[in-house]
Amino acid sequence: MKISFIGLGIMGKPMAFNLLKEQSLDVVYNRTSSKTAEFQEAGVDVARSPKEAAEKSDVILTMLADSSDVEEVILGTNGVIEGVKRGSIVIDMSSINPEVSKKIGLPLQEKEVSLLDAPVSGGEKGAIEGTLAIMVGGDEKVLNSVRPILNIVGSSIARVGDLGAGGYAKLANQIMVALHLEAMSEAFLLAKKADLDFNKLYKAIRGGLAGSHVLEQKIDNLIEEDFNPGFKIDLHLKDLNNALKVAESQGIDLPFTKNIQKSMEEMAEQGYGDLDHSSLYKYLTE
């Protein structure tokens, strides 16, 4: 079973390296070819197009920025669809609009190619350490056949449903994280004005119903007012945009999600885009 990896960005590159270390990488493709040099030196075949990567492999992993990139790489000119062999499996690990995942799945299915949507959480750190949490949508048997590959890049694999379900789970996840960050920001701003010691407050509330992983992982950012990423506002904004697209197409109103999207959009306009998403606190207090 030959494996190709398309998209060697901040997340994709360390994921591909982890596959390489386990002798589970045969072909790479990246739009900016300079990023493929290290892989070439290590003996990995560098494809000149997604089409060529697909021709040369049975499992094609993609890790790209957003829906349009995935659509282009898979369905566009010289895309995966032009080279992919019957029976192959495409695993898209990008965080995109799950409605696009479903759409992309159809022409692949006509070629008897399976698509899994498998977005991750855990950030660059998780990608480097191979500890990503992977949320998968798609056929269970197909997933089971590629579990050994996914186990190299992640430490937990949860199948949440059919194609698109991985993406929906990721969006639900990102809605919660965004609002947890806002919750913490407003609570700690009130505490700051009341001259409370953040560390004491943190210890007083972390064990109770207010406890959260956001509180545990981001309290130091607030205490030290250090908002280096971590996970960038620009990326979180992209996820919230996708969540609102889904909400709109399903005819539901997510009022607080809409508001936090608006906050992050304003932050991006005001130069917060490259800061960690915990900079919601900085934005609120400035």
Place this chain on the structure above:
Amino acid sequence: MKISFIGLGIMGKPMAFNLLKEQSLDVVYNRTSSKTAEFQEAGVDVARSPKEAAEKSDVILTMLADSSDVEEVILGTNGVIEGVKRGSIVIDMSSINPEVSKKIGLPLQEKEVSLLDAPVSGGEKGAIEGTLAIMVGGDEKVLNSVRPILNIVGSSIARVGDLGAGGYAKLANQIMVALHLEAMSEAFLLAKKADLDFNKLYKAIRGGLAGSHVLEQKIDNLIEEDFNPGFKIDLHLKDLNNALKVAESQGIDLPFTKNIQKSMEEMAEQGYGDLDHSSLYKYLTE
């Protein structure tokens, strides 16, 4: 050291019972006298006023509904202040506006009486089991002298600062809990529309950055659509009202807190007041 307890409501009654069981209760007072019968039968002195309760004790615990009740019981006619002895300690465990706690502290201080504000989290269950988390504001030595008493009603005691700090911590806590509930509600509504299995989604995201105690403790309410309290919307609304009063007096804007207060206010008007606060999900979906 004689101990009195004022306010035998849903929270106060089981707390007073726990003190009684440990031979740490001498006097009770409650506005509705019928609630004192069980204590009288057990040999506890029933005072006819907060004044009398204060006269007969060295430590006075209060557990009342809101700021105005505490003000009335402590500073009003026949209030604690009229009977309290120099050197006594008043511990107000109610969840009130911490600015009121500070105000009440001054006339007590003139009488050389110490006030601690010590609101709790953990709800009726925690009160019954003696496992409340207690957030304390006030003098550290004073707190240390009453720790054995507080250890009977709670399982964790965190001093967060001077008088009022307990209340500020409680408000910060309640802001976070309210917004975590909304976060979960919007995320799971999106998931519902996408036909995701709630249990699978829960398992896929609980270990990541979206994980929270709200998610752990309220997921079953969403799955079973059972919104029996728990912690009532009416009570949470009271806390948010206090949080917004504090924010206003400190000149800060807490936009999401304001919105969730508005949601709960509308819910209370529409008959959700006695439901668990996780009914934010029900409100969002109906």
